[in-house]
Amino acid sequence: QKEVEQNSGPLSVPEGAIASLNCTYSDRVSQSFFWYRQYSGKSPELIMSIYSNGDKEDGRFTAQLNKASQYVSLLIRDSQPSDSATYLCAVNFGNQFYFGTGTSLTVIP
Amino acid sequence: NAGVTQTPKFQVLKTGQSMTLQCAQDMNHNSMYWYRQDPGMGLRLIYYSASEGTTDKGEVPNGYNVSRLNKREFSLRLESAAPSQTSVYFCASSETLSLAGSAYEQYFGPGTRLTVT
Numbered sequence: 001q002k003e004v005e006q007n008s009g010p011l012s013v014p015e016g017a018i019a020s021l022n023c024t025y026s027d028r029v030s031q032s033f034f035w036y037r038q039y040s041g042k043s044p045e046l047i048m049s050i051y052s053n054g055d056k057e058d059g060r061f062t063a064q065l066n067k068a069s070q071y072v073s074l075l076i077r078d079s080q081p082s083d084s085a086t087y088l089c090a091v092n093f094g095n096q097f098y099f100g101t102g103t104s105l106t107v108i109p
Numbered sequence: 110n111a112g113v114t115q116t117p118k119f120q121v122l123k124t125g126q127s128m129t130l131q132c133a134q135d136m137n138h139n140s141m142y143w144y145r146q147d148p149g150m151g152l153r154l155i156y157y158s159a160s161e162g163t164t165d166k167g168e169v170p171n172g173y174n175v176s177r178l179n180k181r182e183f184s185l186r187l188e189s190a191a192p193s194q195t196s197v198y199f200c201a202s203s204e205t206l207s208l209a210g211s212a213y214e215q216y217f218g219p220g221t222r223l224t225v226t
Binding site: 031034049092095 | 150151168199216217218219
């Protein structure tokens with residue numbers, strides 16, 4: 001069983017809409033959750049980190065964590081064509097990090 | 110600050126050849142990591158080093174060795190390359206786990222694109 005699961009997409013949204021990306025993780029004690037963005041041919045770059053249940057907002061991005069449901073999500077408001085990328089969810093189990101396979105997002109102008 | 114740097118950017122090897130991928134960070138991080146990324150498989154941890162002088166296996170360590178040369182540098186060696194090791198390799202660094210067990214965000218290098226024929 002994979003440690004971290006994401007819907008691979010592709011997810012397409014029109015410009016200005018809200019994009020919703022989801023991630024579930026296996027039943028193990030984990031403290032820290034991350035969302036990374038990866039453009040084609042580039043390395044992952046951090047968007048958000050979240051450690052506590054609830055919502056965390058940073059500009060157009062909101063991360064949501066529900067540890068009881070083992071679920072973490074990322075909302076992108078006012079989506080822009082420049083948001084078109086693959087979004088990776090990552091979870092730590094101790095010193096090891098597990099990444100989902102990523103969700104491909106396309107924002108249509 | 111350069112962040113995390115990796116060399117080389119591209120490499121083509123023949124089956125059975127060896128090579129070392131180099132990684133360095135200038136953020137004074139204690140922890141460093143090597144990942145490989147394959148289509149449809151996501152990022153998978155090969156080895157990590159929680160602190161200078163220590164290394165541990167990750168999810169897919171077979172066929173690889175690592176050396177934590179000092180706090181800044183963490184190298185990945187392929188002793189006898191195989192076509193299954195064709196991949197993009199990323200190095201990353203982060204602060205050590207907090208006392209409460211929380212992990213800090215990782216910062217990634219630009220990657221090495223390796224092809225084994």
